[in-house]
Each structure stands twice: as structure tokens, then as C-alpha cells.
Amino acid sequence: MARGIKDKVAILGMGCARFGERWQDDADTLMVEAFEEAVADAGIETSQIDAAWLGVAFDAINIGPSGIPLSIALRLPNIGVTKVENYCASGTESFRGAVYAVASGAADIALAMGVEKLKDTGYGGLPVRSRGTTFDMVGVTGSAPGNFAQLAAAYRAKHGVGKDDLKRAMAHVSVKSHANGARNPKAHLRNRVDIDTVLGAPMIAEPLGLYDCCGVSDGAACAIVTTPEIARALGKRDLVTIKAIQVSSSNGWELQQAGGWDGSYFHTTRIAAAKAYEEAGITRPREQIDLMEVHDCFSITELVTMEDLFVSKEGEGWKDVRDGFFDADGTIPCQIDGGLKCFGHPIGASGLRMIYENYLQLLGRAGDRQRQDPPALALSHNLGGSPIQNVSSVAIVGLADA
Amino acid sequence: MTQTGILAFGAYIPRRRLQRAAIHAANKWFAPGLAGLAKGERAVANWDEDAVTMAVEAARDCLTGIDRATVDGLTLASTTLPFADRLNAGIVKEALTLGDATRATDAAGSLRAATSALLAAFESDRTQLCVAADLRKARAASEGELMQGDGAAALLVGRGDVIARVLATHSVTSDFVDHFRRAGATFDYGWESRWIRDEGYTRLLGGAIGDALAAAGIAAETIDHLVVPVSVRGVAAGLAKKLGVRAEAVADALQATVGDTGTAHPLLMLAAVLEQATPGQRILVAGFGQGADVLLLETTDALARLPRRRGVQGHLAARQPDDNYQRFLFHRGLVELERGMRAELDQKQPGSTLYRHRKAVLGLIGGRCTKTGTVQFPRSDISVNPNDRAVGTQEDYPLADRPARIVTYTADSLSYSPDPPTYYGTIDFDGGGRLVAAFAEASAADIEVGRAMRMVFRINAVDEQRDFIKYFWKAVPANEGEG
Numbered sequence: 001m002a003r004g005i006k007d008k009v010a011i012l013g014m015g016c017a018r019f020g021e022r023w024q025d026d027a028d029t030l031m032v033e034a035f036e037e038a039v040a041d042a043g044i045e046t047s048q049i050d051a052a053w054l055g056v057a058f059d060a061i062n063i064g065p066s067g068i069p070l071s072i073a074l075r076l077p078n079i080g081v082t083k084v085e086n087y088c089a090s091g092t093e094s095f096r097g098a099v100y101a102v103a104s105g106a107a108d109i110a111l112a113m114g115v116e117k118l119k120d121t122g123y124g125g126l127p128v129r130s131r132g133t134t135f136d137m138v139g140v141t142g143s144a145p146g147n148f149a150q151l152a153a154a155y156r157a158k159h160g161v162g163k164d165d166l167k168r169a170m171a172h173v174s175v176k177s178h179a180n181g182a183r184n185p186k187a188h189l190r191n192r193v194d195i196d197t198v199l200g201a202p203m204i205a206e207p208l209g210l211y212d213c214c215g216v217s218d219g220a221a222c223a224i225v226t227t228p229e230i231a232r233a234l235g236k237r238d239l240v241t242i243k244a245i246q247v248s249s250s251n252g253w254e255l256q257q258a259g260g261w262d263g264s265y266f267h268t269t270r271i272a273a274a275k276a277y278e279e280a281g282i283t284r285p286r287e288q289i290d291l292m293e294v295h296d297c298f299s300i301t302e303l304v305t306m307e308d309l310f311v312s313k314e315g316e317g318w319k320d321v322r323d324g325f326f327d328a329d330g331t332i333p334c335q336i337d338g339g340l341k342c343f344g345h346p347i348g349a350s351g352l353r354m355i356y357e358n359y360l361q362l363l364g365r366a367g368d369r370q371r372q373d374p375p376a377l378a379l380s381h382n383l384g385g386s387p388i389q390n391v392s393s394v395a396i397v398g399l400a401d402a
Numbered sequence: 403m404t405q406t407g408i409l410a411f412g413a414y415i416p417r418r419r420l421q422r423a424a425i426h427a428a429n430k431w432f433a434p435g436l437a438g439l440a441k442g443e444r445a446v447a448n449w450d451e452d453a454v455t456m457a458v459e460a461a462r463d464c465l466t467g468i469d470r471a472t473v474d475g476l477t478l479a480s481t482t483l484p485f486a487d488r489l490n491a492g493i494v495k496e497a498l499t500l501g502d503a504t505r506a507t508d509a510a511g512s513l514r515a516a517t518s519a520l521l522a523a524f525e526s527d528r529t530q531l532c533v534a535a536d537l538r539k540a541r542a543a544s545e546g547e548l549m550q551g552d553g554a555a556a557l558l559v560g561r562g563d564v565i566a567r568v569l570a571t572h573s574v575t576s577d578f579v580d581h582f583r584r585a586g587a588t589f590d591y592g593w594e595s596r597w598i599r600d601e602g603y604t605r606l607l608g609g610a611i612g613d614a615l616a617a618a619g620i621a622a623e624t625i626d627h628l629v630v631p632v633s634v635r636g637v638a639a640g641l642a643k644k645l646g647v648r649a650e651a652v653a654d655a656l657q658a659t660v661g662d663t664g665t666a667h668p669l670l671m672l673a674a675v676l677e678q679a680t681p682g683q684r685i686l687v688a689g690f691g692q693g694a695d696v697l698l699l700e701t702t703d704a705l706a707r708l709p710r711r712r713g714v715q716g717h718l719a720a721r722q723p724d725d726n727y728q729r730f731l732f733h734r735g736l737v738e739l740e741r742g743m744r745a746e747l748d749q750k751q752p753g754s755t756l757y758r759h760r761k762a763v764l765g766l767i768g769g770r771c772t773k774t775g776t777v778q779f780p781r782s783d784i785s786v787n788p789n790d791r792a793v794g795t796q797e798d799y800p801l802a803d804r805p806a807r808i809v810t811y812t813a814d815s816l817s818y819s820p821d822p823p824t825y826y827g828t829i830d831f832d833g834g835g836r837l838v839a840a841f842a843e844a845s846a847a848d849i850e851v852g853r854a855m856r857m858v859f860r861i862n863a864v865d866e867q868r869d870f871i872k873y874f875w876k877a878v879p880a881n882e883g884e885g
Contacts, residue, residue, distance in 0.1 A: 146814030
């Protein structure tokens with residue numbers, strides 16, 4: 001394996017816009033809001049940024065193609081701005097671009113921005129779109145909940161979990177995240193919900209009810225990264241460094257090979273997680289990871305991801321969830337900021353929003369929701385596409401000496 | 403030279419059977435006089451079916467156990483063809499994965515298009531598939547709405563081991579306009595039923611049958627099965643009596659169970675007769691429309707050896723009673739429902755892409771790696787097998803007739819569907835190959851991981867902006883072992 005990027009890059013500053021139905025704001029305003037916080041946190045001038053990456057998924061209803069919209073919104077000094085789109089991993093992809101630029105020495109200071117303006121579509125949920133002329137003839141253009149719901153049927157069949165048991169465990173995921181989101185001023189949904197409300201909600205895609213689905217919102221988040229040396233030279237004392245970033249893309253095996261993938265897990269997440277742990281030098285994730293922000297687009301996604309990240313044993317993730325292992329006061333809090341469930345999922349922004357929370361928690365700056373047992377290593381995860389064909393990203397950040 | 407005749411038959415009847423009482427209950431405030439027709443049920447095609455898809459299913463049923471390479475030609479008879487200028491039979495040909503040397507024609511113009519196609523096939527040296535299908539369309543609260551049904555039937559005609567040989571044929575043409583529909587119009591316009599009965603059925607059709615029997619020197623009382631595709635009560639029995647055909651020979655017009663399937667009806671009734679007939683029986687089949695066709699057939703010993711198929715009886719048994727008249731109206735475009743923005747997805751079909759992938763899209767032909775044996779859909783330059791990244795090793799591998807099983811599924815209430823919720827999921831084919839497929843005719847009680855499924859040819863989506871229909875294959879619940 002390559003040597004990796006562990007501790008080669010530090011986070012200089014981060015920012016996150018308030019997520020929600022930002023009826024009065026364009027994507028530009030959201031990006032400025034996130035950037036102003038980040039650049040102040042970094043303590044640099046905009047002119048010091050050498051290169052930038054922009055993660056955004058739905059350009060047609062959003063900001064249009066290319067990296068130019070970021071350059072214009074922030075009036076960047078004619079530096080190279082690269083737009084990246086990799087489904088729901090787009091935000092983490094922009095972060096990867098910026099981090100790699102610094103790690104390579106091509107840039108001293110780089111910016112990663114993720115943004116999505118989803119509330120101009122006219123309806124809830126993600127926009128329906130083509131997946132290419134060939135796919136459109138032979139593929140099923142299901143909804144996101146419909147695609148992810150299928151995990152549940154396969155998971156039940158494989159592990160012999162009853163419908164009601166799994167539905168209750170899934171409900172626990174959402175109840176927990178709402179409890180966390182209620183404490184976060186930047187979250188979109190800030191209401192607590194009880195388990196009966198979740199269980200009794202209207203069905204969206206069997207067995208996912210309304211509360212098994214994350215919200216849909218507008219949002220932006222960004223990171224400014226540099227080398228640990230430059231960060232210290234700029235006066236930073238407590239450094240959060242990048243321990244690992246790994247991305248794994250499906251190659252059609254899950255979709256096409258009969259008898260291969262069984263539908264109950266994310267093949268790519270297992271690969272990305274294993275590589276990320278190796279890059280970060282983590283051998284016992286269940287003991288070593290202190291915090292997780294995972295891609296909880298749907299409750300069932302979070303549940304099986306606990307296994308794919310090798311935190312829960314296969315087939316037992318639902319029990320860990322049910323037993324509160326991932327609650328804010330549990331062993332490894334998952335979505336301590338409220339997650340996609342409460343932030344909604346402005347695609348390009350989500351990966352950076354997760355890293356933002358991990359960054360705040362690691363530095364003890366998370367306010368009311370600060371984890372009291374001080375975390376040293378935090379993981380974030382995105383899953384773009386659908387269970388059968390997707391992009392999975394895992395980013396691990398931690399204190400410089402962790 | 404062996405004699406020309408019928409080699410095989412097949413049928414297709416949509417699963418949903420709309421109860422006529424439900425239709426009448428909604429309309430009796432307006433048309434109380436239709437009460438007499440408000441009994442039994444009629445077959446209704448689902449939103450994703452049309453004359454082409456039903457024809458494909460009937461043809462597949464007909465070709466059970468038959469090498470498709472033996473089929474030289476294909477005629478699709480219908481007065482409700484989805485395309486006015488695109489060979490509808492060509493779509494059927496692709497779906498059946500018949501060779502490009504197949505001669506294919508559409509036959510239309512009247513409800514006797516199918517019997518006329520059959521007559522032409524009898525006079526040909528080729529092995530010819532005659533398929534007929536109609537998706538009937540009538541105004542709400544009309545007699546047609548109650549009496550009609552949707553369905554298809556297919557007959558394979560040729561020489562060899564025929565199950566029924568041709569004794570005689572007869573045709574007359576006369577511009578008797580019992581009903582008509584101008585090109586492009588949606589609904590029929592019909593004349594007085596008493597006039598149609600007396601001048602049309604009795605004089606014109608009855609005359610043609612009588613002349614056919616006389617010319618062939620066949621006594622009416624020797625006819626064992628009389629196929630008269632007229633659903634008006636008493637007409638077929640009246641003709642039999644007038645002609646001297648035994649009353650018990652009058653074939654069931656399937657009015658109580660299916661309804662009048664139009665162009666398909668003489669073939670559908672004939673298929674039902676062939677299922678019950680014994681070797682050595684005489685069958686008279688009539689077609690009616692601006693004249694009449696009469697076909698006299700005699701079953702052979704080969705009938706008893708024909709492999710089992712779904713046929714009419716199998717389809718009659720696979721019924722889903724339905725009281726949802728409003729859904730029927732919506733599926734026929736007779737009422738507009740608020741479909742929401744999710745229905746606005748542009749379904750434009752690039753013609754070049756479809757042509758390039760026609761075997762995969764219309765024929766469900768996947769690929770099989772000649773090196774590893776791995777089967778996949780669709781084909782690709784590099785095999786999906788992760789253990790052997792073979793390049794350029796794939797050969798065509800048809801999947802449409804392979805049984806499959808559900809790997810995982812959902813019932814999606816969020817996506818737009820004309821028949822919500824949309825069931826779809828991943829299926830694995832016996833022998834290899836995997837597909838994420840839409841499920842048709844699915845219900846919560848009948849879908850689970852591991853359930854046996856089989857493939858059917860359906861409408862995948864309609865490009866409403868450009869009036870194009872996109873066809874693809876869907877999975878339906880199957881009996882164990884069915885492909």
C-alpha cells in the first residue's frame with residue numbers, strides 16, 4: 001500500500017453554514033457564510049489560498065458547471081478551482097483534492113468547499129435525474145429511499161432478523177440523531193422524536209418510513225488545509241491532522257454478478273474502511289475510534305454501515321444500535337451533531353459538514369453537544385449512489401499526536 | 403410435401419380482471435340501461451402493457467418448446483397498434499430474439515385482421531407466427547367499456563407436425579360499417595345493434611360460413627367447435643342453429659371472464675378450443691369486419707403431444723379480481739390525476755443508443771464470458787468476473803426465458819408510478835446473470851427475498867413530449883421452475 005497521508009496535512013480552519021430551507025439565499029450566500037467562518041478560524045487572508053476544490057452534485061438546479069461559481073462567490077484570486085462530483089461523496093472528494101494538493105507540496109494552503117442548494121427543485125427528496133442514456137433504457141430509476149430500503153430485506157433474510165426487530169433498531173437510529181440535532185444550532189431539524197412517532201410514520205419505501213429518511217436542505221461547509229508546519233508557523237497550537245482519506249468505487253460487481261453481493265451491506269465501504277484504517281494505523285476500530293459521522297441518508301444505511309466500518313460484528317449492528325452503543329452518551333457516538341437526519345443532505349456539503357463536526361469535537365469547541373470524554377480520533381463516511389452501485393468515502397481526522 | 407396447418411398456439415390475458423359491477427356502479431347514474439351487461443369480469447391491461455407487449459407474451463407462450471430459429475415470419479394483427487409508423491411487429495421480433503432474416507408485417511384495418519393474416523400464412527410456404535393483440539379503448543359509461551377486454555393470442559403456422567390441418571378457407575369483403583374509427587381517433591362509432599345483428603352477423607357472417615361449408619362439402623353438424631368471435635348474447639348460438647351446427651359446438655366467447663379482445667378474439671377463442679379439443683375434431687373459425695373470413699380446421703394426433711403452456715386456461719386461472727374502476731380510467735388516459743413533479747422526468751430516447759443496444763433492451767440478451775462462463779447483463783468489453791478480468795470474451799446470452807429469484811427488493815411510494823407503490827429489486831437468474839428490475843403485478847403478500855420470478859416484456863416509460871414508447875423487461879412473480 002502507498003505510504004498514505006497520515007499527519008502530512010492539518011486543518012487550518014473550517015466553517016459550516018446553517019443548514020435548512022434557505023429560501024432567501026443562493027448557493028453563493030451559503031458558500032460565503034461557510035467560508036467567512038473558516039477563513040476567520042484559519043487566520044489567513046483569502047489571497048493566501050493556492051488552490052480550491054468545489055464539491056457539488058446537482059449542477060443543473062444549482063450553480064451550473066465548473067469551479068467558476070466558487071471563484072466568483074468568494075472572489076478568489078484567479079487560482080485553480082476544480083469542481084468535483086462523485087455522488088454523495090462529493091464533499092469528501094473536494095476535501096481529498098485539497099488535502100492531496102497540500103500533501104504533494106503543490107499547494108501550501110488549499111480550500112475545500114461543498115455546497116448544495118436543494119430547495120429550488122419544487123419538491124422534497126432528491127431531484128430525479130438521468131444516469132446516462134444506456135442505463136436509462138435498462139435500469140430502474142428508483143427513488144433514493146427505494147434504493148436504500150432494499151438493504152433491509154436482504155439484511156433480514158441474511159441474518160434472520162425479524163421485520164419488527166429491524167424496524168425498531170432503525171427507529172432507534174433516528175430517535176438518537178434527532179436528540180442530538182436538537183442541541184445543534186446549525187441543524188435543519190431540531191426536534192426530538194419518540195420511537196412511536198418514528199414507527200408510526202407514513203411509509204416512503206418499504207420498510208423506510210418518513211423518519212427513516214434524512215431531511216432535504218440547503219447547506220455549505222468548507223475546510224482550509226495546510227501542512228502542520230505552516231499551521232504551527234501561523235500560530236496554531238492544537239492541530240487536527242488528517243489520518244486517512246480513502247474512496248472506493250463500485251466496478252459493477254454488486255450490480256452484475258449473480259450470487260456475488262447479497263444486498264445486505266456496502267461492499268465499497270468495507271474496502272474504503274479497511275484501507276483507511278491501514279493508512280491511519282488503526283487496528284481495532286471499535287476500541288480506537290472515538291467519534292463517527294456516517295452517511296445516515298436512511299436509518300438502515302447507518303445501521304449496516306456500523307458493520308461495514310468493522311465497529312459492529314456482521315449481523316449484530318442492529319443490536320449495538322438498539323443497545324445505545326452509538327448514542328451521544330454511548331461508547332462511540334455516531335452523528336453527535338444530528339447527522340444527515342437533522343442537517344438534511346445538501347449533497348456536496350455533507351462530507352465537509354461531518355468533518356467540521358469532528359474537527360470541533362476534537363478541539364473541544366462543540367458547545368452544548370461536546371463529547372465529555374475527550375475524543376482523539378474521529379471518522380466520517382459518505383456513501384453515494386445506491387447500495388448496489390456506489391462511491392464510499394472514509395475520512396479519519398484526529399489530534400496531531402493521536 | 404406435408405400439409406400446412408397450425409403448429410402451436412399461445413395466449414396472453416392480463417392479470418387484472420375488472421369487475422363489471424364496479425364499472426356499472428360508477429356509471430349507473432348516467433347509463434342505467436347498461437345494468438344488463440354489468441356482470442362477470444373483463445381483462446384489463448396494466449398501465450405498462452399495450453398491443454405490442456401482450457403480443458410478445460402470447461408469442462412466447464406459443465413458442466413454448468419450439469426452436470425459434472424455425473420461425474421465418476411474423477405478423478402482428480391489431481387495430482390498436484401503438485405506432486402508426488414504426489413496424490410494431492419489428493418490436494415483437496426483437497423481443498422474441500428472432501433472426502434478422504425474419505419477415506415481419508403489421509396487419510390492421512379491421513377486427514378480422516388476424517384471421518386474414520392466418521389465411522395468408524396458410525397459403526405461404528414459410529413458418530409464420532401470427533400474433534394478434536388489442537388493448538381496447540372505449541368511452542366511460544359505454545357498452546364497449548363493459549363488453550371489451552384486453553388480450554392477445556398467437557398461432558404458429560407452417561408445415562410439419564401440425565396440431566390442426568387446414569380443410570378449407572373462405573373470405574368475403576363488403577363495406578359493412580358496423581363500427582368505425584377514423585385514423586388517429588380514440589374511440590369507435592357504432593351503428594344500431596339490431597341492424598348489425600340482422601344484416602351483419604346473420605346475413606353477412608352467417609352467409610359466409612354457410613358458403614364455406616358448402617364449398618368444402620362439409621356438413622355443418624360435423625363441426626365440433628364453432629368459433630364465432632361475437633360477444634353479443636345469442637348471436638353465435640343463433641348462427642349455429644340457423645346453419646345446423648350442434649348447439650354444444652358453440653365455443654365460449656369468454657365474455658364472462660375476459661371480454662371481447664377485438665382483433666385477438668378469434669385467435670384467443672381458437673386457442674381456448676385447441677386446449678380442450680381432441681385429435682380428429684373439426685373447428686370452424688370466423689373473423690368479422692367489412693366482410694368475413696372462415697377457416698375450417700381439423701385437429702391431428704400431434705395436438706395431444708404439444709407441450710404444456712400457460713394458454714388461455716392458465717391465464718384465466720392467474721387472475722387478480724379488481725374493483726378499482728378509477729385506476730382503469732387513469733391507465734387508459736380517460737381521467738387525469740395529479741402526478742406531481744416527479745413525473746416530469748424527461749424520457750427522451752436517443753434513437754442511436756437504442757439501436758446500438760436493441761438486443762439487450764428489447765431482447766434481454768446479456769453476455770456470457772466464453773473463458774469463465776460468467777453471465778452478466780448487459781454485456782461489456784471487460785467481464786464483470788473479479789477473478790478473471792477477461793477482455794472481449796463475451797457472447798450473446800438470452801436471459802428472458804430464464805427463471806430468476808429475488809435477492810432484495812422494496813416497494814417505493816416516493817417515485818412516480820402510474821400504479822404505486824413501485825416494486826423493484828435485484829434478481830439473480832438461474833445459471834447466472836443479475837438484474838435490478840422493476841416488478842410488475844407485484845403485491846406485498848407475494849414478494850420476498852428468494853421468491854421465484856420470471857421476465858415479461860413491458861413498457862418501461864413513455865416519452866410524452868415526443869410520443870415514444872420505451873420498452874424493457876420486468877419481473878413478475880412466477881410459479882416454481884417457470885422461466
